[in-house]
């Protein structure tokens with residue numbers, strides 16, 4: 001096998017093995033301290049503890065973390081609402097040191113699975129127009145740009161992109 005194919009195979013396999021060492025589970029209140037650390041290193045306007053705690057009071061809110069299978073350390077989280085046929089992704093973040101290893105994708109996949117099981121037809125979210133890592137992640141997973149919210153982010157005045165992914169099976 002040519003050397004570049006070996007290298008490609010090895011890199012692909014390592015990323016797969018890496019993600020396999022992590023599980024996605026429901027968020028617990030005891031995770032909040034670690035989640036606040038990840039939130040603060042990820043966003044200019046981080047959510048407060050109270051905002052995270054509020055999510056536990058909403059029956060339409062779904063909160064998951066991704067953590068190390070053996071040590072149990074939380075390295076990322078996702079929060080989404082499933083209401084009627086729509087699923088709104090409100091927050092997703094992966095610890096800075098753990099990015100680009102497939103954990104964000106793993107969280108998004110769990111979100112889609114839950115949304116489908118609850119009968120949602122589509123997933124949607126808002127993302128800063130300059131947030132290329134997130135835009136690439138959503139694009140890779142099949143989201144498409146459907147509209148602009150002008151000046152949506154009040155700290156910088158940045159526009160928000162609205163992105164959608166249809167998840168309802170087409171009847172043929």
Ligand SMILES: CC(C)(COP(=O)(O)OP(=O)(O)OC[C@H]1O[C@@H](n2cnc3c(N)ncnc32)[C@H](O)[C@@H]1OP(=O)(O)O)[C@@H](O)C(=O)NCCC(=O)NCCS
Nearest residue numbers: 042092093094099100101102103104105127133134136137
């Ligand atoms: C966006 C975020 C959640 C992605 O998490 P991640 O675990 O690093 O993403 P993954 O490793 O699963 O990457 C999946 C895909 O996303 C895209 N991507 C992720 N990071 C990227 C980067 N730095 N540059 C370009 N594309 C990137 C790629 O398409 C990647 O697929 P590939 O590795 O096959 O090329 C992470 O960057 C993050 O926490 N950012 C800060 C918080 C944030 O912006 N949240 C989104 C708010 S809308």
